[in-house]
Amino acid sequence: xxxxxxxxxxxxxxxxxxxxxxxxxxxxxxxxxxxxxxxxxxxxxxxxxxxxxxxxxxxxxxxxxxxxxxxxxxxxxxxxxxxxxxxxxxxxxxxxxxxxxxxxxxxxxxxxxxxxxxxxxxxxxxxxxxxxxxxxxxxxxxxxxxxxxxxxxxxxxxxxxxxxxxxxxxxxxxxxxxxxxxxxxxxxxxxxxxxxxxxxxxxxxxxxxxxxxxxxxxxxxxxxxxxxxxxxxxxxxxxxxxxxxxxxxxxxxxxxxxxxxxxxxxx
Amino acid sequence: xxxxxxxxxxxxxxxxxxxxxxxxxxxxxxxxxxxxxxxxxxxxxxxxxxxxxxxxxxxxxxxxxxxxxxxxxxxxxxxxxxxxxxxxxxxxxxxxxxxxxxxxxxxxxxxxxxxxxxxxxxxxxxxxxxxxxxxxxxxxxxxxxxxxxxxxxxxxxxxxxxxxxxxxxxxxxxxxxxxxxxxxxxxxxxxxxxxxxxx
Numbered sequence: 001x002x003x004x005x006x007x008x009x010x011x012x013x014x015x016x017x018x019x020x021x022x023x024x025x026x027x028x029x030x031x032x033x034x035x036x037x038x039x040x041x042x043x044x045x046x047x048x049x050x051x052x053x054x055x056x057x058x059x060x061x062x063x064x065x066x067x068x069x070x071x072x073x074x075x076x077x078x079x080x081x082x083x084x085x086x087x088x089x090x091x092x093x094x095x096x097x098x099x100x101x102x103x104x105x106x107x108x109x110x111x112x113x114x115x116x117x118x119x120x121x122x123x124x125x126x127x128x129x130x131x132x133x134x135x136x137x138x139x140x141x142x143x144x145x146x147x148x149x150x151x152x153x154x155x156x157x158x159x160x161x162x163x164x165x166x167x168x169x170x171x172x173x174x175x176x177x178x179x180x181x182x183x184x185x186x187x188x189x190x191x192x193x194x195x196x197x198x199x200x201x202x203x204x205x206x207x208x209x210x211x212x213x214x215x216x217x218x219x220x221x222x223x224x225x226x227x228x229x230x231x232x233x234x235x236x237x238x239x240x241x242x243x244x245x246x247x248x249x250x251x252x253x254x255x256x257x258x259x260x261x262x263x264x265x266x267x
Numbered sequence: 268x269x270x271x272x273x274x275x276x277x278x279x280x281x282x283x284x285x286x287x288x289x290x291x292x293x294x295x296x297x298x299x300x301x302x303x304x305x306x307x308x309x310x311x312x313x314x315x316x317x318x319x320x321x322x323x324x325x326x327x328x329x330x331x332x333x334x335x336x337x338x339x340x341x342x343x344x345x346x347x348x349x350x351x352x353x354x355x356x357x358x359x360x361x362x363x364x365x366x367x368x369x370x371x372x373x374x375x376x377x378x379x380x381x382x383x384x385x386x387x388x389x390x391x392x393x394x395x396x397x398x399x400x401x402x403x404x405x406x407x408x409x410x411x412x413x414x415x416x417x418x419x420x421x422x423x424x425x426x427x428x429x430x431x432x433x434x435x436x437x438x439x440x441x442x443x444x445x446x447x448x449x450x451x452x453x454x455x456x457x458x459x460x461x462x463x464x465x466x
Contacts, residue, residue, distance in 0.1 A: 164348035167312060169338030169399060178350070254313050255333040 003213045015040075057126045066124045070107070070133055077102050077141040084145045087152035089249055090263045094148075097245040101144050105238030106136035113230045135206065135227055136234050139191065143235035144242045147187030151246055152262055154179045162257050172251035180243050187239045191232050198228065268433035269323040271311075271340065271403045276319035278303070278310045282460040283319060288403065288435040295446025296439045297464075298456030304439045305345070307456065308405045311437070312342040323402060341401035345408040347392030349380045357395055368424050369394055370417075385412040390421060397428055403435045404428075410445070422449055 018040050025033040057065045078099030088094040110133045114120060120128040155162060158179065165175035198204050206227055210220035252258055268290040275283035281303050288294050298304050310317040313333050321328045321340070328336050351357055355376030366375055369390045383391065389412060396404070404425065410418040426449075429436060440446050443464075446453045453464045 158350075160344075160346070160348040161350045163314060164344065165350070166314065166334070167337055167342045167344065168396065169334045169341075171332075171334045252316070256314055256316065258316075 015044075054126070054130065057130070061126060063122075063124050066126050066129050069126075069130060073134065073137055074099065074103055074107075077137045081141050081145040081148075085149045085152060085265070087149075087156050087262050087264050089152070089246065090261050093249055093261070097242060097249065098144060098148065101238045101242035101245065102137065102140050104241050105234045105236075106133060106140045109230050109234035109237070110136050113226065117226055117230075131206075132227070132230070136231055139231045140235045140238040143187040143191060144238050145187075146190070147183045147239040148242050148246050150186040151179060151183040151243060152250075154183065155250055155257070156259065156262060156264070159257060159259060166255060166257065172247075172255040172257075175255075175257075176247050176250070180247055184239055184243060188236065191235055195228055195232060198224070204228070268402050268435070269326075269339075271435050271437070272322040273311065274320045274322065276307070276310050276317060276321065278306050278315060278317040280459065281306070284461050286454075286461070288437055290402075290435055291429060291433040293429065293436040293438060293450045293452075295443075295450030295453040296437065296456060296461065297441060297443045297446055297453060300441065302456040303459065304456050305407050307461070308342055308407050308437065308439060311405055312337055312340060314342070338399050339401055340403040340405065341396045341399060342405040343393055343396050343407060343409055345411055347388060347395075349388070352379055354378045354380065354383070354391055357391075358398060361394070361398060365394060365398075368427065369420050386414060386417045389413060390417060390424075393421060393424065397424075400432070401434065402432075403437070406436065406438045408440055409438070410440070410442075418445075425449075 018036065022033040022036050025031070025036065053069070057069060078095055081098040081102065082088060082095050085094065089097065110129070111123075113132060114129055115123045118128055118132075123129075155176065162175045162179075166172070194202075194204075204224050207220045207224035210223060211217055249261060250258060270290050270292075271286075271288045273284055273286040275285055277283040284307060286294070296304055296307070306315070309315050310319075311321055313321075313328060313336055323339060349357060353376065358376065366372055371391070371394075375391070380388075389409065393406075393409060406425070409425075410421050413421065422445075425436060425438075428434060436450075438446060438450055443453065454461050455464050
């Protein structure tokens with residue numbers, strides 16, 4: 001059992017839908033029509049390109065290619081993460097710490113899942129490796145971005161409290177503990193919510209995709225469970241690493257709060 | 268208790284400050300706002316990067332971890348910060364006589380921070396700092412927001428702490444007459460340098 005193949009006409013029919021919606025927005029002067037058309041066009045071009053790249057990579061089935069794609073995904077994720085923060089570590093630190101944390105968590109957990117759980121042959125078989133890594137990268141990136149953003153903005157806003165704690169002789173770890181805890185919670189909430197609501201409020205995308213492609217529901221569910229457990233733990237590890245490195249960078253060896261190492265983005 | 272000695276403490280482009288406050292001694296520093304009085308205290312407490320070294324008797328600041336130094340050489344900022352809901356959570360547990368010395372009672376521990384007046388906050392911040400039994404007090408405008416009665420209580424508590432423990436005090440205030448009243452020696456921060464005032 002395989003999925004019904006979509007023809008060009010089918011795609012055109014879907015495009016008709018978005019054009020109709022954009023047309024409505026113009027008529028009602030809602031000023032979103034242009035944006036919707038642009039982003040829909042981006043979606044079509046980007047996904048078509050990705051489809052072609054993936055087709056080529058799947059045919060090659062070579063470690064170098066998988067590794068190359070993985071590196072590109074990682075670097076973009078790191079960049080994207082930094083771009084979302086209002087208060088950033090100055091210089092290359094923010095990018096470096098974010099990318100390193102994403103790398104440690106999503107690559108290690110993906111490799112563990114591919115080798116020990118899924119057991120594809122070879123373990124880097126692109127049909128498994130790229131989607132798994134993609135899902136982990138996406139969620140880890142979101143989680144780390146939320147966590148670090150909360151940490152740096154809270155430190156910026158509560159600097160007088162942190163310095164007061166330091167003045168009373170607390171070390172930097174103690175002075176920042178409450179904020180770090182709160183930041184980790186902030187990053188974990190979307191993942192906790194998604195896991196708790198999975199199957200009841202929403203059908204997870206990957207499971208839905210597999211069912212559409214003809215997989216038995218129970219098989220699809222098993223994959224989805226494995227993926228979510230990997231995402232939750234990978235994102236958690238990534239957030240802890242990012243918190244640790246960022247908090248370390250916010251203080252120096254004399255336990256001074258170094259706000260001069262943060263840059264506030266205007267707006 | 269120990270003597271605080273500053274050896275060429277230098278922050279931003281101010282002239283280096285060398286100074287000695289003996290155990291039990293009190294030096295007042297005055298100057299206009301923006302003259303660098305607070306920056307000097309922050310540098311002594313090692314809160315900002317700067318040059319120079321400070322000593323407690325013969326022990327260099329570098330030779331001990333920064334949190335240890337800050338417990339011994341405690342800074343009271345002009346606006347102290349609070350982070351828990353109630354007053355008591357910020358303290359390790361004080362006996363009643365300490366509360367009373369500043370015009371509070373044991374029930375003060377249950378007060379919520381948002382209910383405190385500026386003056387109460389400042390007096391409680393002083394109490395919180397003294398609880399750690401520091402050897403040197405760096406006081407940054409400790410009575411700037413207080414009425415006469417509260418000011419007298421703060422001055423009395425600092426004197427009492429000093430006579431009973433022999434702590435050294437560096438008192439920063441824009442009010443020169445207060446410093447003349449409370450300190451043995453008054454200095455002025457002006458033109459990026461610290462100078463003794465000739466009396």
